[in-house]
Amino acid sequence: MPGTLRRAATALALLLSLIVLPTVPAEAADATTARERARVDRVPTPHLDWEPCDQGQCARVRLPLDYDEPAGATVEVALARVPARKPSERIGSLFLNPGGPGASATDFLQRAQAWLGPDVLDRFDLVGMDPRGTNDSTNTRCFADPGDLDRVTGTLAGMVFPLTRAEEATFIDAASTLSAACSGYGRELSSAVSTAEVARDMDVVRRAVGDDKLSYLGFSYGTYLGQVYANMFPDRVRAIAIDGVINPLQWVGTPGTAQFPMSLRMESAEASSAALAGLLRRCADAGSACPLAHPRADFADVAARLRAEPLVLEDPDAGTYELTYQQFISTVLYLLYTEDGVEAVPVLVATVAQLQGDSLTSSRRRSLSAAYHRTAALAVGQERAYANDLEVVPSVMCSDSRNPARPSTWSRLARLADARAPYFGRSWLWGSVSCADRIWNADDEDAWSGPFDRWTSAPVLVVGNVHDPATNYAGARAVSRLLPNSRLLSSNNWGHTAYGVSGCATAHVDAYLVEGTLPAPGTVCTDGRQPFAG
Template identity: 50%
Template sequence: MTAARRHARRWGALLGALALTVTLGSATASASPSSDRPDRTSRAEAARVDRVPVPDPQWFDCSSVFGERTECGTVRLPLDYDQPRKATTDVALLRLSVADPARKIGTLFINPGGPGGSGVQIAAAASFFLSPALLERFDVVGVDPRGTNFSSNVKCFRHLGEQADALTGLNVAFPVGDAETGAYVASAKAFGSACSTAGAPLAGSMSTAEVARDMDVLRRMVGDKKLTYLGFSYGTYLGNVYANLYPDRVRAVVIDGVLDPLAWAGTAENASIPQTQRLKSGEGASKALDEILARCATAGPEYCLLAGLGDPATVYADIVASLKANPVVITDETGAPLFELTYPTLVGLLLGDLYQPDAAAWVDQDLTFVHSLVFPAGAELPGARAAFIARYQAMHGPAAPRPPVAAGWPYDNSPEAFQSVLCTDGLNPARAEDWVPASAAADAAAPGFGPLWTWASSPCASSTWTIRDEDAYTGPFTRKTAAPVLVVGNYWDPATNYDGAVAAAALLPRSTLLSSDSWGHTAYGTSACVTDAVDAYLLTGATPAAGTVCTGDVQPFTEPLGGEEDPQSRRSAPARPLPPVVPPLPGAVPRS
């Protein structure tokens, strides 16, 4: 997930353009294996959503901002579905109208991940990455989850200046040393305390279950008897929760880039492990990097720059050792200093590389450039410095003066949006200090990437993040749905470990697992094999054959190197644009 999403205080202004506390119950199915009937929505859950009057979004034309056939609207939904006539929250949505109304099947709801990614923006972009066959048969609706983006915003601070002061310790990929660790822990505590007080009541009403309830009301609003849904990254957890809350209301649910639901929500057995360590995202990223270095060695220097410097794994180890001892100041083309490259900063940048479908080319170029800085010898790769700086600035933003502190000044609330979902959904250790030994354990399992992911949930420490949603989903994740759920997992995903897809598919009794040997985060669009299978399922309900494995169009080091005068000649991309997925980690570089 990125921290650089725009904040819009008033939906009507249309500012901006396209850009876990629960205790898990026992995971037991409620229907016998011999029964083909789906499990039924519980009476209590059906009552929560079905008694809410059908909302009127008062659709208005927003095509001048978001493109042809788009209309926008806002609905007012219960803050607490147990008290539907009391407090409400505004939820924004965008609809891309079906291209062929005479052949319309229904509405495809879509979520880009995060948590906190904009459903409005991904729906506005749908014509660029969804197949024409889907656009011809479905309206596409994107919903900005409550508390985020164009919906009513959760705010844990009075103004941008207060937010910046409170969160200053979090401005590293992960802390190293006593000073950084102390500052990180202090900011994590301040974050949790602020959202539990100033962020109330909205921060305590943003669990994934509440968003799933909103989506079911909106399903009824658009006139669909059952839900058709495509969710990426964190959006897979939303789809999973919906399928288990409303199993008999599923027409077709695709989850791509899957979070292990037991790891996200937590259980009594794993609650002492930080939520973002349980997901094993660090291990996924580390596995992907190791595979790239191994394939580089096999391909040799005609295909991979690093191989010309020695064994790629050894080259990387030497770079890490050097940066740990002596960080390097990165300068622009004129020699003016820009930022300090530390080991954690390099790990964060490499994670951004790994989100790309051509991850290997990015890793090769960036590590070759860094090697030229820490072990100067010979000419620098042309263009590599500018590309490296651009990627750093995409993650961290350009330097800016001290922000204004006027109480009414709008600010980017994406950090609060991310944490309010994460912390409300999942079990976590009690104190932010508990993340120190957890980070060390994560580093042993996945050097660098383990701490980066683990520390992200430290504001969720239960002694400081005290606001709760008593109606957050508590499982199980084993409901038999009216239609099979299609689970899509990418072998080399650095954010949602492939093991998460395997785990989710094993829990859902009527699901089908579609595997992809591809790179980057999520798989839709990376090959005709994956895309056609997902499209066919959404259109007809037909799932791919069990055990199907697709291969991504872009694979590491299959083309010989171009001339050194054109390092960008090695960039490659899938044959079709990819969905603008928001990875589940603050500060990550979005895929372009």
């Protein structure tokens, strides 16, 4: 976190920006459509029985599986709450979503308290809602036999992404098995977990916690959920801040872009590639502070050798195992998600380069293998956070988005993906192959496909950092133009998302959530920690 001087500078910068802040033009919000009002408002306001739990207070609520049939089947949605520290100054509830799709918002509350601003903790009840289909809510289950899920997981997660034609065939076969299972045995829930359904759930829960309008802070995929809510219920917005922003037109697609997979449209791979290239340039400029003599060439050499032949590593618990090119690229990607991880990438590359050397003694190989494990452990997202993520992620993505008909399209576009985004093109591309129209049939007829440009009852704060390796900064800029009542806040920090990393961005978001105060147009936070800055 920023030190005392950085906090003081941030506070001064925020004060100065507020002095010159122009008012946002007053304009009546677009109205929630009669159809959406009918869907959610006829659901009786649930009574929430809050009980003590590890997250603070927990409750469960039953909501319609299909909002067109409110008296029909239901799903159970898990909630967690951390009450405001100053009840007498309480504004209401702040809904949090960490992304995913499918990451646990209830578990997120515990971690979020460490870096949410004091005013936010003082004045809001923090509320986490596990989206339907995930975590402690009713789970999406595509396979009757857990062994079948394990076999598909072993292929898709074990391979990470395919490189050769033979690997592509194996990967597509496993993805097709997953799609068939979710479109068959798991169809009832797989076809009812689109982002729109989660937004409807959130609107009912908003009412249940006693808020007239929604206050929301969402990250990564959670930015898409925030945008869907804002456009479905534009007159029910008190404050929505979205950080690490998804361009909804790329996520959903249009008739003109549906021939490209959503994972290619998103340009996440380009963001990853740009972040790596920028890091390697800084490493080269750092001279002896960089562990690589020729960062760009050294990375390319390590990657090429891994692509030609996996590297044997030693684990004191598991014995020897192979490090593949795909696993290496995945680890580098997730290291780029955090400031500490970013600076560890050159260390990781240098370690692998030494392991690829000739005539290593057994002792030296064990030592270098241990060093690799320590560095790789800084990568976020390496462990699966919940048991059914393989079923949840495609269920949400495929319900939300347009995609090509045949899985073979992914094979055809693989070279293009890598050409557009060296190292990371295939990694991101293959994440959506289960969504090929010919194999995915668990469609949600009530998914939201737009519009995404409705005028909200309060401005939406759009936050993007220029070095984000997952949600392209271009997405934040596009959304700030798309939403007519919004403001863009930019940050120069490294890693995925800015809140809690940049003191400046955090202060601006907190001021917006608590007071409704927007940063001045064109505000760019420049307090982000820079790699090799000394």
